[in-house]
Amino acid sequence: MAKINRLSQLDLNQHYSYADYMTWQLDDMIELIKGKIMLMSPAPNVIHQSISVNFTRLLANHFRHKPCKVFAAPFDVRLYDRKKSVLTSQDIHTVVQPDLCVICNPELLDSQGCNGAPDWIIEILSKGNAKREMKLKYEIYQESGVTEYWLVYPEEQAIYQFVLNDERQYRLKHMYANDDIAVPHLFPDLQLDVNEIFEL
Secondary structure, three states: OOOOOOHHHOOOOOOOOHHHHHHOOOOOOEEEEOOEEEEOOOOOOHHHHHHHHHHHHHHHHHHOOOOOEEEEOOOOEEEOOOOOOOOOHHHOOEEEOOOEEEEOOHHHEEOOEEEOOOOEEEEEOOOOOHHHHHHHHHHHHHHHOOOEEEEEEOOOOEEEEEEEOOOOOEEEEEEEEOOOEEOOOOOOOOOEEHHHHOOO
């Protein structure tokens, strides 16, 4: 079988699995959404990276010496319907790289990343990924059982906090901006100064 090291060798209309994904040696950053290849945005801009670094620092400090672990992109997260048990690589068709995620169950972690839904995912929007984060990933994270999902809007300096309800559907719990203190639903002892998150 020919080695895949260029995106042009793949059929973007075909469905692939995580087993396929693992054999590719691409320079392009991609995600697999329900079997379809999705190109990731070009390298994030300064504002995106500043927000990511601020979040990483604040979360890493909070979760230090605690069971939950923080991971920043690039970090593979394999997702599937939460009603199913852990699947083999051939049966997994969604692999995403969230900007940040918090994982409290160590059994989900292996040498390749996370096999199952993180507890909390944070995605920072950019012009190239807004539609994907707002629709595709919203639906996938909800379906796979990511309990808490934050969408971060750099231009507006705002954060939308979604939490799964009893029907396992996301509801908008809070919108944070300006001088607010953002508090994760899952970790009420963590208080994040919104101004500090958006600080350059």
